[in-house]
Amino acid sequence: MSVRTLFSRQQDGLRNRLGDISEASLAFWLLLPATLLLGLIVVYPVAKVIHDSLYSISLFSESGPVFIGLANYADALRDPDVWRAVRFTLALCIVTVPGALLVGLVLALLANREWKWRWPVRLALLLPWALPLAFSGMIFAWFFNTEYGVVNDLLRRAGFAPISFLLIPQWGFLAICIATIWKTSSFVALILLAGLQTIPRSLYEAAELEGASRWQIFRHVTLPLLVPALMVALIFRTISALQSFDIPYAMTQGGPARYTETLSILINTTAIEYMDVGYGSALAVLLFVLSMAASSLYLRKLYKGTL
Numbered sequence: 001m002s003v004r005t006l007f008s009r010q011q012d013g014l015r016n017r018l019g020d021i022s023e024a025s026l027a028f029w030l031l032l033p034a035t036l037l038l039g040l041i042v043v044y045p046v047a048k049v050i051h052d053s054l055y056s057i058s059l060f061s062e063s064g065p066v067f068i069g070l071a072n073y074a075d076a077l078r079d080p081d082v083w084r085a086v087r088f089t090l091a092l093c094i095v096t097v098p099g100a101l102l103v104g105l106v107l108a109l110l111a112n113r114e115w116k117w118r119w120p121v122r123l124a125l126l127l128p129w130a131l132p133l134a135f136s137g138m139i140f141a142w143f144f145n146t147e148y149g150v151v152n153d154l155l156r157r158a159g160f161a162p163i164s165f166l167l168i169p170q171w172g173f174l175a176i177c178i179a180t181i182w183k184t185s186s187f188v189a190l191i192l193l194a195g196l197q198t199i200p201r202s203l204y205e206a207a208e209l210e211g212a213s214r215w216q217i218f219r220h221v222t223l224p225l226l227v228p229a230l231m232v233a234l235i236f237r238t239i240s241a242l243q244s245f246d247i248p249y250a251m252t253q254g255g256p257a258r259y260t261e262t263l264s265i266l267i268n269t270t271a272i273e274y275m276d277v278g279y280g281s282a283l284a285v286l287l288f289v290l291s292m293a294a295s296s297l298y299l300r301k302l303y304k305g306t307l
Contacts, residue, residue: 050285052277053278053281053282053284054067054068054069054072054278056071056278057276058276058277058278068278072278072279073282075279075282076282076286081258081261082263082266082283082286084259084261085258085261085263085266088260089242089264091173092173092177092180092244092248093238096177096180096181096237096241097234097238100187100188101188101230101233103181103185104185104187104188104189104191104192105188105189108190108192108195108196111125112193112197125189125190126186126190128182128185128186129187129190131183133245133246133247133250134250136179136182136183136247136250137247137250138250138251140251141166141251141252144165144166144171144175144251145166146162146164151165152165166251166252166256169256169259172251173260176247176248180244180247184240184241187236191232191236192226192229192233195228195230196229198225199221199222199225203225204221234298235294235295235298235299238291238295238298239294239295242287242291242294243287243291244262248262248265249265263283266283267287271284
């Protein structure tokens with residue numbers, strides 16, 4: 001019995017139990033639970049944040065919420081702390097997204113090769129992905145610690161002076177980028193490995209018979225067929241980079257002098273530490289819009305089938 005026949009019989013049985021019901025009504029009742037759940041866990045929280053962003057809500061104030069319209073957004077556009085956080089967040093995206101994509105592609109190609117180290121490589125991909133983000137940040141904070149970090153210990157053994165990686169803005173940015181690429185490249189590799197598994201082996205055999213080199217096979221066979229997986233990886237990696245919080249916060253807490261403060265860290269500081277819920281909600285909405293804009297750009301490219 002085919003799957004199609006089995007599904008048709010189950011659908012007919014469901015109709016018999018529900019009585020005479022149309023296709024549209026059946027679809028409505030089947031989708032209703034998922035729609036309600038989606039509205040509860042996605043639509044309502046987003047609508048609540050947008051609502052709060054239009055009010056002045058401070059937990060230090062004895063008065064209740066006061067409607068102020070778009071004043072929080074106007075203040076955000078004039079706030080130098082916001083622009084500094086946006087610049088750092090975008091810089092983090094520019095470095096870590098291509099970095100994770102490149103490292104992940106190399107790891108995926110290694111894991112897809114027919115050689116004896118294929119399964120150890122595949123198992124190794126799971127370790128960085130499985131570690132919590134905050135724990136990964138703590139590991140690299142220890143690596144780059146000025147006094148007892150592994151990196152500075154190696155520098156001392158090589159005859160160089162230690163570097164205060166987490167206390168100098170430029171070095172702190174570099175350390176965060178390295179930690180982020182290490183953490184996220186395994187996730188990218190898993191997505192790309194799934195894409196590589198869908199490419200028929202016959203295409204590689206035909207290219208080899210035509211005398212194509214390895215680079216030509218990669219350029220004209222592997223890469224074009226890997227575009228959908230690449231775009232999916234880019235979407236997830238870009239959104240997570242724009243919303244970076246755990247690794248930068250665990251490594252530098254946004255310092256020194258708030259230089260490594262991402263937009264997510266600024267939102268947390270504003271809403272949780274300063275208890276300015278209205279202004280923090282406005283910043284969260286701006287981050288949401290930025291993430292959606294990046295996702296829309298990638299999705300348009302994905303539907304067109306080009307990078």
